[in-house]
Amino acid sequence: xxxxxxxxxxxxxxxxxxxxxxxxxxxxxxxxxxxxxxxxxxxxxxxxxxxxxxxxxxxxxxxxxxxxxxxxxxxxxxxxxxxxxxxxxxxxxxxxxxxxxxxxxxxxxxxxxxxxxxxxxxxxxxxxxxxxxxxxxxxxxxxxxxxxxxxxxxxxxxxxxxxxxxxxxxxxxxxxxxxxx
Numbered sequence: 001x002x003x004x005x006x007x008x009x010x011x012x013x014x015x016x017x018x019x020x021x022x023x024x025x026x027x028x029x030x031x032x033x034x035x036x037x038x039x040x041x042x043x044x045x046x047x048x049x050x051x052x053x054x055x056x057x058x059x060x061x062x063x064x065x066x067x068x069x070x071x072x073x074x075x076x077x078x079x080x081x082x083x084x085x086x087x088x089x090x091x092x093x094x095x096x097x098x099x100x101x102x103x104x105x106x107x108x109x110x111x112x113x114x115x116x117x118x119x120x121x122x123x124x125x126x127x128x129x130x131x132x133x134x135x136x137x138x139x140x141x142x143x144x145x146x147x148x149x150x151x152x153x154x155x156x157x158x159x160x161x162x163x164x165x166x167x168x169x170x171x172x173x174x175x176x177x178x179x180x181x
Contacts, residue, residue, distance in 0.1 A: 008035075021043060021047070021171075028176040029134070031116050031168050031170045033167060035167075039165065040083060043162060053071055053072040053073070054071040054072070055073070056073075060111060081109065084111070092108075096157040109162045110161060110163050112137055112139040112165055116136055120180070122135045124172070124179075125176070127175045139165075145178060145180060155175070161173075
């Protein structure tokens with residue numbers, strides 16, 4: 001008997017998503033359209049494997065997703081990846097890496113209501129941005145931007161953020177300077 005699996009667990013959608021995740025990281029603030037209607041799950045399905053850990057701080061994943069993701073559950077302070085509800089105030093202290101190993105930091109996936117619309121307007125500058133890149137976000141608690149500024153202040157330490165709405169992503173790598181308009 002063959003088990004039918006959602007498309008996001010298949011190699012081709014994950015390969016396509018990987019290219020778009022890399023585009024989002026290379027060009028901060030540019031919104032990328034992913035296939036399907038659950039961008040956060042697709043990003044996790046694409047990036048996670050048995051060698052990494054995940055904290056689902058706000059219980060956004062179904063229990064059935066965990067065996068397919070294969071990541072080790074971890075608390076927020078130790079997790080390689082954190083999935084959080086971006087509309088809530090910050091209630092995590094992610095790992096920021098160390099000077100000898102800044103890559104040992106967390107990547108945060110913040111689920112938001114919508115990208116390219118909303119009351120939060122940002123102006124982004126830095127690597128991957130020619131002059132400046134605007135980004136509008138609906139459903140992002142303002143604490144996240146303040147805490148992100150603290151987390152990335154001691155570069156190269158910090159975190160990388162991926163903002164996800166239903167079907168799109170945008171990245172705020174630690175090298176990106178964020179100004180709230």
